[in-house]
Amino acid sequence: MTYTVYDASRAPNPRRVRMFLAEKGVDVNYVQLDIQKGENLSPAMLAKNPMGKLPILELADGTCISETDAICTYIEAMHPEPPLLGTTPLEKGIVGMWQRRVDQCLMLPVTQCFQHSTGYFKDRMTPVPAFGEQAGKDVVAFLDILDARMGESDFIAGDAFTVADIIALCAIDFARVVKIRLAEHQENLKRWHQLVSARASASA
Amino acid sequence: MTYTVYDASRAPNPRRVRMFLAEKGVDVNYVQLDIQKGENLSPAMLAKNPMGKLPILELADGTCISETDAICTYIEAMHPEPPLLGTTPLEKGIVGMWQRRVDQCLMLPVTQCFQHSTGYFKDRMTPVPAFGEQAGKDVVAFLDILDARMGESDFIAGDAFTVADIIALCAIDFARVVKIRLAEHQENLKRWHQLVSARASASA
Incomplete structure (x- = not known):
């Protein structure tokens, strides 16, 4: 399983996803974008997330999940250990x-x-x-x-x-x-x- | 299992929880509070949720869960059918x-x-x-x-x-x-x- 994450290294929500993935020990290809220059608002990126926000998690088949909480929910379901959203x-x-x-x-x-x-x-x-x-x-x-x-x-x-x-x-x-x-x-x-x-x- | 929900009938977030519970067919005791009068800010209610917000889900043992999304997460885990947060x-x-x-x-x-x-x-x-x-x-x-x-x-x-x-x-x-x-x-x-x-x- 190879994931791509569209990232912005200095922004707080992308950091949440990087930390979550690091705690899980999940390997990811990171693609850096400059949000101040609006690289996240290009037609190619808006096709991945019409809301124009980062981070975005792209699966091997091209499916994109955006919204930090949703990315964490997906990763927790795919990689339950160690649990970061509770178990019971x-x-x-x-x-x-x-x-x-x-x-x-x-x-x-x-x-x-x-x-x-x-x-x-x-x-x-x-x-x-x-x-x-x-x-x-x-x-x-x-x-x-x-x-x-x-x-x-x-x-x-x-x-x-x-x-x-x-x-x-x-x-x-x-x-x-x-x-x-x-x-x-x-x-x-x-x-x-x-x-x-x-x-x-x-x-x- | 008996739940109590501290509710405000005209507010939008309490309605989210009522709908979620109705879709699940889960029975609940509802306690109405007047948020304009600040009944949700009494010492007794702040002990249940220090953030002073509604709705609050109270379990039979007195444990309180607040925040609408968290209440839905708990109810989905306890009562998985019908799924309202996805299955895979x-x-x-x-x-x-x-x-x-x-x-x-x-x-x-x-x-x-x-x-x-x-x-x-x-x-x-x-x-x-x-x-x-x-x-x-x-x-x-x-x-x-x-x-x-x-x-x-x-x-x-x-x-x-x-x-x-x-x-x-x-x-x-x-x-x-x-x-x-x-x-x-x-x-x-x-x-x-x-x-x-x-x-x-x-x-x-």
């Missing part, structure tokens, strides 16, 4: 809950803060700076909630490393571009960040 | 891709348009009207993409009814509150809307 129904539910929380309350506002406050993609969307600023405040508020959570367990969804840790790491590291960093008092989160950053997959 | 790895990937697209390009901007343009939750968030207006334009643009897709298959993710249809129906029906409706020329989408609205679960 309850684990799947709890992992899914934290996956969604860090995605919508951290990754989403980090990327919205970036896009709306910097105007990086102003050729393809309408930035609203006041909303970007608000999104940044939402990120800062959620980091305190996550810090409290990290006082309860080693990893975000419980005792095991999961996709929720991958999303949170990629979001927190990317937040540097909008000058948001972990605060001095967020000791639990800093411990977790050190633990997760030390994994080989973090540099995938 | 490829189906899971393709369903997941459309689930995410309709969630992030339709449901999310519909609710953001509502929250930011009406100020409905201004006691608990900072509305940015210019962003609400932009979100509404994003919804209208995505409905044309979805209309083109519905020229290719009976349901959004392919030949079978899935969670993607549930999300899209709940988002499109809720969009009436911001005066967005299917356009005259969106014939494929109108056919799909009629087909899906006729299911018993649509009135759950």
